[in-house]
Amino acid sequence: AIRAGLGAIGFVLPNFSGKEESVKQFISRHLGPEVFSKMIDPFVSGVYAGDPSKLSMQSAFKKIKALEDLGITQGLVEGAIIRLRQRKREAPPPDPELPTYKGGSLGSFKKGLGMLPEAVRSRLTDSRVLLSHSVEDIVHDAESEYPYRVTLARSDGSQVIVNTKKLALTTPARATASLLRQNLLKGQEQVLSALESVVYPTVFSVTLAYPNEAFREPLRGFGNLIPRSMKVRTLGTIWSSCLFPGRCPEGETLLLSYIGGDQDQSIKELSEEQVAKQVHEDISKILLKDGAKDSVQPRIVGVRKWDRAIPQYNIGHGAVIENLLKEVDARYANGLYLGGNYLSGVAFGDCVLWGTETAGEIRKQLDSEAESKKSPKVSQTASAVA
Ligand SMILES: Cc1cc2nc3c(=O)[nH]c(=O)nc-3n(C[C@H](O)[C@H](O)[C@H](O)COP(=O)(O)OP(=O)(O)OC[C@H]3O[C@@H](n4cnc5c(N)ncnc54)[C@H](O)[C@@H]3O)c2cc1C
Structure with a gap:
């Protein structure tokens, strides 16, 4: 101390x-x-x-x-x-439209994070939102009014072409590198292979439900994180049903645990059953009554493997991003915007903030381009009047 x-x-x-x-x-x-x-x-x-x-x-x-x-x-x-x-x-006054919340607390949407993109989609007309379309190719033609031509593939293999003035690309690092390599940053191998080698370790998320009486004491709080020095394989557990009411039946406690990551790369060899068993053993050590490992079997609500979970901002990452943005800005300033968690921060909130700020920037850019197209006409009129 x-x-x-x-x-x-x-x-x-x-x-x-x-x-x-x-x-x-x-x-x-x-x-x-x-x-x-x-x-x-x-x-x-x-x-x-x-x-x-x-x-x-x-x-x-x-x-x-x-x-x-x-x-x-x-x-x-x-x-x-x-x-x-x-x-x-410096802080601007809080937006009265937004709900207030307690700083530092965990939050979600009532039916999960998917509600956010769904809400965005419902505000836009369907023809402007193409879901489950994979970007296959991006071509840039500086002479065109719509300089970015994006080829998208539907799941049935058919293609759609979208021509656009501005493009915000928020695919993960490896997909971004491969899209840029085709045309936009063709030949910039050093920058692109550095981007491609950003490490994304595998993480499993495991949701287990236990009867309340299995716990040493009733859980109150948001969860527990586990120092690696404890030699427990699970990284941490969110006490979901304590945080978000209505997530499991009365009498049960729902726990969401994460296991794997950059310090446990062999996790990817395990099956979902083995991972759930490991998490149960770890939870038994930390939260359950003695002997509960064998006497209590959790209800396995879900196990999800995230093969490439979270980009690691390891030493050198800043230089990788700086070099990438330098190349992009040199060729496509105010046209191509790169985002995504390998760049804007890994927290969900940071990704959303990048989206809202970038949308505002693009709007401003389009308005000022439209304005400067109008202004030569204004000055011609002015000189004619003079
Ligand atoms: C298990 C787990 C738990 C997490 N928990 C939290 C948490 O509690 N709090 C928090 O703040 N953050 C959390 N995060 C981090 C946060 O959720 C992510 O960093 C963030 O959601 C990433 O958003 P993104 O848009 O950058 O990437 P993604 O959500 O990964 O989106 C990238 C999208 O690009 C698409 N794509 C890829 N290639 C193409 C292509 N060629 N054409 C079209 N689309 C393509 C993919 O299908 C994907 O939909 C967690 C992450 C994981 C994995």
Whole structure:
């Protein structure tokens, strides 16, 4: 505690190497190895399913990294206080249209996240939304009024062509690299193979329901994260039925666990049954009464394998993205917009924020292009009048 406290208030050695630091190096330097292994390591597992000795502090947690440069000391507490004051000054008033919520809490939609894209679709006419169409090819013709020609394939193999003025591409890193390679960034092999090699480890999500009486004590809270040092394979568990009412019948508790990630790559060899069994064993150790591993069998509600779950913002990721965006901007500034969680942040909220901000930017760009097309005519009229 003394080590962490001193570090937090600014007794921190500088990063002498000057190199990009991993999350483990940064947190251990600031707050000591104990805070790292007990608090930060499980948090990193929860967000990235990643390896903190590979994840880049600068890319994966840039807001926290930035705190060390804000104050006179390098202390994170001083930086956090300064940041808080800045935010209070700069924050726009809350949008009265949006519901209020308690900061730092977990949230979802009543019937799951799918409600969001469905709501977007229902606000647009069907002909403007093409679901289950795969982008096969993108061609750019700078002379055309609609410079991007996108070829999409339907599931029956037939094709649709969409010509557009602006294009926002939010496919995952590997798919984006392969689409850009065909035409738009043809020949930019270094940039594209770096993009393709962004690591996405496998993660399983496992939903199990237990009778309430199986637990050591009634669950109250949002869940538990598990430090890797505990040698428990499951990364963490969301106590779904405590968070979201109506998710399971009375008398049962619904738990959603994640297992796998960058530090457990062999998970991909296991079958769904083996993974569910492993998660049950881990939950038994942490949450259930003694002996419950054998005496209680959970109801397996769902097991889902995410082969390529979450992009890892490992050391070097920032440079990969910077080089990519430099190439895209040099050729397609204000025309082609790249997004997706390998770029905008892995949190769902960050992806949505990127979408709303980029949509606004595209709208503004289209309006100003339309305006500048009109203005030559205005000046011609003006000179004719003169
Ligand atoms: C198991 C798991 C749990 C998570 N839990 C949380 C959480 O609790 N909180 C949180 O904030 N975040 C969470 N995340 C992270 C967050 O959900 C994701 O980072 C985010 O949803 C990614 O959005 P995206 O649009 O970038 O990518 P995706 O949702 O992966 O969308 C990419 C889309 O591109 C499509 N695509 C690929 N190739 C083509 C092509 N050629 N043509 C057309 N389409 C194509 C894919 O089919 C896919 O639909 C979780 C992620 C996982 C995997």
